[in-house]
Amino acid sequence: QVQLVESGGGLVQAGDSLRLSCAPSGRTFSGYAMGWFRQAPGKEREFVAAISWSGSSTVYANSVKGRFTISRDNAKNTVYLRMNGLNPEDTAVYYCATRSYYSASPSAWSTMEYWGKGTLVTVSL
Numbered sequence: 116q117v118q119l120v121e122s123g124g125g126l127v128q129a130g131d132s133l134r135l136s137c138a139p140s141g142r143t144f145s146g147y148a149m150g151w152f153r154q155a156p157g158k159e160r161e162f163v164a165a166i167s168w169s170g171s172s173t174v175y176a177n178s179v180k181g182r183f184t185i186s187r188d189n190a191k192n193t194v195y196l197r198m199n200g201l202n203p204e205d206t207a208v209y210y211c212a213t214r215s216y217y218s219a220s221p222s223a224w225s226t227m228e229y230w231g232k233g234t235l236v237t238v239s240l
Contacts, residue, residue, distance in 0.1 A: 118141055119213065120139070120231055121135060125235075127201055130202075131238070133197075137211030147168060147213045147214060147228075150224050151211055153207035153209045162221055163176055165224055166187055166194065172217055184196070196211075201238045203240060206236060207235075212228075213227060213228060
């Protein structure tokens with residue numbers, strides 16, 4: 116069974132940093148783009164960031180641009196989300212997901228092929 120497994124979430128204070136990781140189990144998503152999404156309590160899931168297979172192209176939601184950095188290490192079959200300057204509004208379950216193509220628009224990531232189960236990030240004041 117194909118799964119994406121996220122890790123790295125936790126409880127931090129405002130202004131702190133975290134790095135999330137996501138790695139698939141069951142297969143290698145060679146050629147696939149990867150994305151990070153989040154869902155805050157009582158809100159719909161939203162796009163956060165995405166990266167192309169090569170890593171040469173990235174796209175971010177306006178709310179995280181300049182604070183979050185998505186990257187990938189294809190040799191380790193892992194994608195990362197570095198989150199700096201966290202604030203309580205970043206509290207959410209963070210999900211990674213993948214699909215076979217990349218889009219440069221942050222509004223074009225509503226359809227993904229595989230999802231992880233998420234990792235909780237809680238930011239306190």
